[in-house]
Amino acid sequence: MTTITTFRPRTGRTTELVLLLFAIGIVLLAHVNVGLAVNDEIPPNLRLTAALLIVFTVGLHLVLRWRAKYADPLLLPIATLLNGLGLVMILRLDYAAGRDVGSLVASRQLLWSALGIALAAGVIILLRDHRLLRRYTYIAMVVGFLLLLLPMLPVIGHEENGSRLWIRIAGFSFQPGEIAKIVLTVFFAGYLVATRDALSLVGRRFLGLQLPRGRDLGPLLAAWGLSVLILVAQRDLGSSLLFFGLFVAMLYVATERVSWIIIGLSLFCAGAFVAWRLFPHVQTRVQLWLDPFDPSASSDQVAKGLMGMGHGGLFGTGLGEGFPHLTYFANSDYIFASFAEELGLIGIFAMLMLYALLVERGLRTAIGSREGFGKLLATGLAFSIGLQIFVVVGGLTRVIPLTGLTTPFLSAGGSSLIANWIIVALLMRISDHARRPVAERVTDDPELDTSTHAGVAR
Amino acid sequence: MSELTLNIIRLGILALLWAFVFSVVGALRGDLYGTRVLTRSTPGRAERAPGRAPRSVRRGPHSLAVVAGSLRGTTVPLNEGGLLIGRNPECSLVLTDDYASGRHLRLYLGPDGQWYADDLDSTNGTFINNQRIGTGHRLEVGTQIRIGQTILELQR
Numbered sequence: 326m327t328t329i330t331t332f333r334p335r336t337g338r339t340t341e342l343v344l345l346l347f348a349i350g351i352v353l354l355a356h357v358n359v360g361l362a363v364n365d366e367i368p369p370n371l372r373l374t375a376a377l378l379i380v381f382t383v384g385l386h387l388v389l390r391w392r393a394k395y396a397d398p399l400l401l402p403i404a405t406l407l408n409g410l411g412l413v414m415i416l417r418l419d420y421a422a423g424r425d426v427g428s429l430v431a432s433r434q435l436l437w438s439a440l441g442i443a444l445a446a447g448v449i450i451l452l453r454d455h456r457l458l459r460r461y462t463y464i465a466m467v468v469g470f471l472l473l474l475l476p477m478l479p480v481i482g483h484e485e486n487g488s489r490l491w492i493r494i495a496g497f498s499f500q501p502g503e504i505a506k507i508v509l510t511v512f513f514a515g516y517l518v519a520t521r522d523a524l525s526l527v528g529r530r531f532l533g534l535q536l537p538r539g540r541d542l543g544p545l546l547a548a549w550g551l552s553v554l555i556l557v558a559q560r561d562l563g564s565s566l567l568f569f570g571l572f573v574a575m576l577y578v579a580t581e582r583v584s585w586i587i588i589g590l591s592l593f594c595a596g597a598f599v600a601w602r603l604f605p606h607v608q609t610r611v612q613l614w615l616d617p618f619d620p621s622a623s624s625d626q627v628a629k630g631l632m633g634m635g636h637g638g639l640f641g642t643g644l645g646e647g648f649p650h651l652t653y654f655a656n657s658d659y660i661f662a663s664f665a666e667e668l669g670l671i672g673i674f675a676m677l678m679l680y681a682l683l684v685e686r687g688l689r690t691a692i693g694s695r696e697g698f699g700k701l702l703a704t705g706l707a708f709s710i711g712l713q714i715f716v717v718v719g720g721l722t723r724v725i726p727l728t729g730l731t732t733p734f735l736s737a738g739g740s741s742l743i744a745n746w747i748i749v750a751l752l753m754r755i756s757d758h759a760r761r762p763v764a765e766r767v768t769d770d771p772e773l774d775t776s777t778h779a780g781v782a783r
Numbered sequence: 784m785s786e787l788t789l790n791i792i793r794l795g796i797l798a799l800l801w802a803f804v805f806s807v808v809g810a811l812r813g814d815l816y817g818t819r820v821l822t823r824s825t826p827g828r829a830e831r832a833p834g835r836a837p838r839s840v841r842r843g844p845h846s847l848a849v850v851a852g853s854l855r856g857t858t859v860p861l862n863e864g865g866l867l868i869g870r871n872p873e874c875s876l877v878l879t880d881d882y883a884s885g886r887h888l889r890l891y892l893g894p895d896g897q898w899y900a901d902d903l904d905s906t907n908g909t910f911i912n913n914q915r916i917g918t919g920h921r922l923e924v925g926t927q928i929r930i931g932q933t934i935l936e937l938q939r
Contacts, residue, residue: 340810347806351799358792399807406803643793668797675800682807695872 337398338390344402345386349378352409355644359417362645368416370432377435378409381442388446392453393757397690400756403683404734404749408438408742410676411735413644414656414663421650430656430737437739441746448750455754459698462515465508470551472505473568477558489559490729502564503731503744506571506709507751513572514701516544517579521697525580545589548572553596560606562597563716563728569593570712575705579697614726626653630662630721641669656737658729662721677718680733684711687752693759703755706748844898844924844937847890852933853879861898861937865891868930869903882907882931890922898922898937907931 353375360368368374382405389396416431424430452458458465476482476489483491483498491498517524552569555561573589601607609623617627629652636647649655649663656663665673687707691700710733720727731741847866848858859866859876866875869887878887884905893899901918902908908915910929922928928935 337810344803344806344810347803351796351803354792354799355796358789358796361792362789399810402803403807640797641793643789644796646789646793668800671797672800675797675804678804679807682804682811686811 336394338386338394341389341398341401342383342386344399345382345405348402348406348409349375349382351406352378352413355410355413356416358643359413359420359645362643363417363420370426374412374435377439378405381439385442385446385449388449389753392449393753395757395760396449396753397686397756397760399682399686400749400753403679403686404746407676407679407683407734408441410664411660411732411737412438414649414660414667414735415737417645417667418650418656418663420645433739434737434742437742440739441743444743445746445750445753448747449754452751452754455702455751455758456696456698458511458702459515459518462512462519465512465515469505469509469512472501472508473551473555475501490561490564500731500738500740502561503740504747506567507706507744507747509568510571510575510702510705510709513575514698514705517575517701518697520544521579524576524585525582542588545572545576545585545592549589549592549596552593553600557600557604560604561729562607562610562726563720563730566593566716566728567709567712567730571705571709574708574712575701578691578704579701610726610728614723617723624653626659627721627723627727629653630659631723633662633666634722637666637669639670641665641667641672643667657731658717658736659721660735660737661718661732664735677714680710680714684708686756690752690756690759694755695759699755699758703752706752710745710748843896844922844939846938847876848936848938849876850927850934850936852931854933858938861890863892865889868935869905876935878930878933880931880933883933887930888928893921900928905930 353371356368356371356374360366360371382401386401389401412431412434415434416429419429419431475492478492481492481494482489483493490500490502492501493499548569552565555565555568569589570593573586573593576585576589577583597607601611612619613622613624613627616622617625617631622628633647633649633652636642641647644667647663647666649659649666652659652662661673661676664676668676684707687703687710691703691707694700694703713730713733716725716728716730717732719725720730731738733745734742736742844861846858846860849855854876857876867886867889868874868876868878868883869885870878870880870883871885874886884903884907886903887905888909889901889903891899891901898921900909900911900916900920900922902916902920907930910916911920911926922937924937924939926937
C-alpha cells in the first residue's frame, strides 16, 4: 500500500534569477554579435535594450517572489531567452532591410515585450487563484467565439496577404485570434471538467473502442464547425488546425478515451479534404507543399526558406552574416527559418529544446495540479504552444502545408507576444498553486475544489 | 571586425545556448517536487513502535478500520501523530466517497491518552450515533463514525 504525501518544496526563486541573468547575457551577446557583423560596431541601442530587458524581467521575477512564491522557476528564463532572441533577429532583419532608427520593427517589438511582461505581472497580481476563471466558463465561450469572428466584420476587419485575421482600430492592428486561444482554453477546461464523466463513461464499445453517444458528439461537432468556418471565411489553415487540435487534445486528456482522437482526426481530415477540393487558396498551399521548386509555382517562399536553411548548414552562417532577408516575412512567419540559417542546425535544435522544455514545464504543472480545472487549463495552454510550434516548423520544413501561424515569443507582432506572456503567467499561477504546501494555501473554498470525481484527478 | 572574433562569438553563442539548455535540465533534474509516493508502514511495524508510548496507548485502539462503504476492509494503523481522513490524496486514509470533503476528519491522541475526533468543517458532516459532531469528540473502541456512506471504527 502506498500513500502520497507532500513535502515542502524549494521555491527555486534563486535558480530562476540566476538562469534569468544567464538568458539576458546570451541575448546581449547575440545583440553585440549582430552589431559587429552588420555595422562593425557595438550597437548604439545596446544599453537601452539591456536596461529594458533587465528592468522588466527582474521586475516580473520580484512580482513572483511577492505573489507566487512557488511558481515554476524555469518558465520565466526560457520565455525571456526566446523573446530576447526574437528581438535580436528582428533587429538584424531591420538592418538588412535598411530601415532607419525611427522605424525599426525591433523597437516596436521591444515595447510590445515590455507590455507583455507587464501584463503577465498584472495577471499574477490580480488573479490570486486560477480557479476563479472557472466561474466565467460560458462567458469565456461567448467572448472567445466573438473574438474569432471579429475579423470578419466589415469595417474593423482587415485582410492581409489573403488571410482575414486582423482588426484595425485607429491605426492599430491586432490579431484577436491570439487572445481567443487563451479564452477558449479557459472555456474548454471549464466545460470538460463539468462534463467529462458523461463523455467518458457513457456509450457502447465497438471494436475495442468506447464510442460516445450521439448527443455527446454535439460539442465536438460545434468545435469542428467553428474550425471549418475559420478555414473557409478567414482562409487560415493554421488557426483552424490549432483550435480543433487543442479541443481534441483536451477532450482526450479529460476522458482518457482514444475514440475521441480517432473521431476528431477523421473529422478534421474529411474537412480538410473537402476544403482542398473546393477552395483555390487551399489548393495553392498544398501545391507549394508538394512541389516547392516548381518554376511555375505561385510563390517561391517555401523554396527560399529551404535554400536558406540549407545555406546555414550545421553551425550556421553566424548572426548577421546570412541572407534570411531574401525570404518573405523573414521576421514573422519565417523567423524560424532565419534562425536556422544563421545559427545552424545546432542552434535551431537548442531553440527547439527550449520550446520542448517550456511545454514540459506546462505539462508537469498539469500533473502536479490537484484539481481538474487547473490540470486541463495547464494541459491546454502547454499543448497549444507545442502544437503551434509543430504547425510552424512543420510548415517551413515541408512536413505539412505551410500556414501563417506565429512562432511563440519569436515572431514580430504584438498580439502574439502579449498572448504568449499571458499564457506563461497563467502557467506560473497554476504551478504556484500546484506546488504550494497545503498549510500555505490562500483559499480553501470548497466551492472552488474541482477534484470531486476520479478521472483526471487520479 | 576581424573574421576570427566573429567566429568566436558565433560559436560562443551556440555553446552558451546549449549551456543554458543543460542548466535548465539540471535545475529540472532535482525537481520531482510536489508530491512523493511512500510505502505506508505495515501494521507489524506500527505495533512495535508503541513500545515507547504511554501505557494507555498500548491498551487503547491500534487501528482504524473501514467497516462499510467502498473501502470496506481497509485498516490504517494509529500512531501518536494522529491521522487525517478525507478525499485529498495526502490524507492518511483517502476516501473515495462523494460525500467526503477534501480534508474531512482528524483523529488525534489527547493528553489524557484517549483518542479524539475533529470534524474539519466538512461540507456534509461527520456523524456519531446519528449526531453531527464538531471538534474534540472523544472516541471509544468500537464507536462507529459515519462519513457519507463510509463507516469507520477504532479497533484494538
